[in-house]
Amino acid sequence: MDATLSRAQRLRKHLRGQGEALVFLLPAYALFLLFLVLPLLEALWLSLHQEDLFGRGRVWTGLANYQKALSRPEFWKSAWLTLKFALITAPLELLLGFLAALLVYRPYPGVALFRTLFFLTTAIPTAVAAVAWGWFLHPVGGLANRLLASLGLPPQPWLTSPELALPTLAVITAWAGVGFTAVLLTAGLQNIPAEILEAAEVDGAGPWTRFWRITLPLLSPTLFLVGLLVVLKSLTAFGQIHLLTRGGPAESSMVWIYRVYQDAFFNFRVPLAAAEALLLFLVLLLMAALQFRLLGRRVHYG
Amino acid sequence: MGRRRRLWPTYLLAGGYALLLLLPFLTLLSASLRPEADLYAPGLLPPRPSLEAYQEALTRFPLGRFLLNSLLVSSLITLGVLTTSLLAAYALARLRFLGREALFGLAVALLLVPGEVTFLPLYLLVDRLGWLDSYLALTVPFLANPLGVFLLRQFLRTIPEDYFDAARIDGANHWQMLRHVALPLSAPALGALAALTFIGAWNMYLWPLVVTKSREMQTAQIAVNFILNEEVARWNVVAAAAILVLLPSLLAFLLAQRAFVRGIAMGGLKG
Numbered sequence: 001m002d003a004t005l006s007r008a009q010r011l012r013k014h015l016r017g018q019g020e021a022l023v024f025l026l027p028a029y030a031l032f033l034l035f036l037v038l039p040l041l042e043a044l045w046l047s048l049h050q051e052d053l054f055g056r057g058r059v060w061t062g063l064a065n066y067q068k069a070l071s072r073p074e075f076w077k078s079a080w081l082t083l084k085f086a087l088i089t090a091p092l093e094l095l096l097g098f099l100a101a102l103l104v105y106r107p108y109p110g111v112a113l114f115r116t117l118f119f120l121t122t123a124i125p126t127a128v129a130a131v132a133w134g135w136f137l138h139p140v141g142g143l144a145n146r147l148l149a150s151l152g153l154p155p156q157p158w159l160t161s162p163e164l165a166l167p168t169l170a171v172i173t174a175w176a177g178v179g180f181t182a183v184l185l186t187a188g189l190q191n192i193p194a195e196i197l198e199a200a201e202v203d204g205a206g207p208w209t210r211f212w213r214i215t216l217p218l219l220s221p222t223l224f225l226v227g228l229l230v231v232l233k234s235l236t237a238f239g240q241i242h243l244l245t246r247g248g249p250a251e252s253s254m255v256w257i258y259r260v261y262q263d264a265f266f267n268f269r270v271p272l273a274a275a276e277a278l279l280l281f282l283v284l285l286l287m288a289a290l291q292f293r294l295l296g297r298r299v300h301y302g
Numbered sequence: 303m304g305r306r307r308r309l310w311p312t313y314l315l316a317g318g319y320a321l322l323l324l325l326p327f328l329t330l331l332s333a334s335l336r337p338e339a340d341l342y343a344p345g346l347l348p349p350r351p352s353l354e355a356y357q358e359a360l361t362r363f364p365l366g367r368f369l370l371n372s373l374l375v376s377s378l379i380t381l382g383v384l385t386t387s388l389l390a391a392y393a394l395a396r397l398r399f400l401g402r403e404a405l406f407g408l409a410v411a412l413l414l415v416p417g418e419v420t421f422l423p424l425y426l427l428v429d430r431l432g433w434l435d436s437y438l439a440l441t442v443p444f445l446a447n448p449l450g451v452f453l454l455r456q457f458l459r460t461i462p463e464d465y466f467d468a469a470r471i472d473g474a475n476h477w478q479m480l481r482h483v484a485l486p487l488s489a490p491a492l493g494a495l496a497a498l499t500f501i502g503a504w505n506m507y508l509w510p511l512v513v514t515k516s517r518e519m520q521t522a523q524i525a526v527n528f529i530l531n532e533e534v535a536r537w538n539v540v541a542a543a544a545i546l547v548l549l550p551s552l553l554a555f556l557l558a559q560r561a562f563v564r565g566i567a568m569g570g571l572k573g
Contacts, residue, residue, distance in 0.1 A: 123555030
């Protein structure tokens with residue numbers, strides 16, 4: 001049909017197609033450009049500049065902000081706290097969610113109720129989760145210290161001691177994420193073909209053997225992927241920390257993202273904060289790249 | 303029969319575990335139902351249950367306004383994301399044009415940019431636009447998201463060509479095919495994306511914290527922080543406010559659990 005059209009007609013048709021596509025794409029991509037790409041570029045620009053002392057705008061300083069950020073002991077302390085936070089949060093969240101998933105991935109009468117109860121935490125807002133734990137760990141009224149007392153143990157300064165604050169926040173974060181990991185791991189467990197497990201059962205493998213030799217190995221790609229997601233999530237945890245400890249006591253829960261917030265909005269060191277944010281982005285990007293590689297492999301060979 | 307008997311350990315384990323997980327939340331509920339005098343009374347159940355704390359929270363703080371703000375912001379964001387994502391996804395999945403793969407690649411690349419990294423320059427941008435402390439700041443930057451475009455594009459590609467061919471033979475243009483073929487057929491994906499987006503918007507914390515200044519513009523999440531600071535001695539009031547902030551999201555979850563679960567599974571594992 002196209003052969004009967006003149007070159008001009010074909011060009012017009014082509015351009016009309018392009019124009020139509022543009023109309024469909026414009027809303028989303030204009031917003032991406034303005035509110036994602038532009039800020040990212042501006043962060044980069046900011047991080048390479050320095051506020052001029054005489055108020056003449058910003059002057060180019062190259063990598064000086066990065067050098068400054070990386071030479072501050074506070075920065076390394078925050079990076080270390082973030083790592084510690086992630087190393088407690090991620091395995092715990094994975095484990096808690098996995099336990100829930102194991103209890104609800106198979107259908108049985110009443111399973112819907114338990115699924116609802118376990119998946120519910122995905123709907124609990126961070127601020128509410130934080131307040132719930134704030135009360136649960138309250139020095140006087142909290143149940144946690146009461147339970148300790150009934151066991152004859154001394155009360156713990158959960159959120160008020162520099163030693164305990166960060167681990168406590170990590171536990172809270174893991175708790176708040178149980179629903180998330182439970183949903184993903186339930187889906188993962190349900191994707192394991194039942195025939196394999198049945199065949200193993202016929203061959204005389206007990207539930208323990210089946211779990212360790214079949215379920216776990218077959219689930220391991222999902223576990224790894226979900227684990228990565230949880231790590232990524234924990235690296236940017238902010239709300240619960242802001243609500244419960246404000247990064248304290250004595251900066252003991254001043255994780256990386258909180259340091260960025262602090263430097264930008266309280267110390268007014270915007271270029272430095274931009275550099276810190278981009279360094280965090282670099283870490284997240286490396287993690288995400290790992291995730292995409294694995295995802296790609298799974299799609300091709302899975 | 304034997305199978306039924308073997309269910310009891312599961313019930314016991316699942317029930318016990320659920321109780322353990324929900325314990326902090328249950329003590330919060332209990333605190334919210336206590337009058338101030340009973341706040342520190344032992345026991346999980348309030349000795350003299352009362353709604354005093356709720357009354358106090360509702361009269362001392364404009365909780366209705368906070369919740370309305372959150373509802374408005376989350377609804378607008380959800381509506382925006384569904385619209386912009388479906389339009390872009392349709393073009394990426396169904397139209398032929400120059401640079402299609404590159405634009406899809408851009409959406410995938412932008413998936414990797416977490417909001418926590420761009421919040422600082424985004425704040426400066428919103429400040430320059432004069433949007434601070436307004437609904438514009440709370441909604442406009444989030445009316446499109448790469449995850450939505452990505453998920454819907456993947457979904458639209460699974461719709462068999464035949465449906466579109468049938469519509470094309472009837473003389474439908476792309477707008478009509480979007481409206482009458484793509485839209486109804488992607489209802490499950492749209493529902494999941496809506497649930498995911500809504501809950502994400504409802505739970506936003508860092509962004510509303512930095513862009514809202516006046517009390518009237520605060521969202522429910524930020525209000526919780528504010529009430530916690532104001533009422534640090536009266537935990538029953540704090541608890542009541544928190545429960546009131548929780549209720550809408552809980553209700554939304556119970557009403558659309560399937561969509562939520564599908565949304566998390568889709569978003570988490572990226573299709």
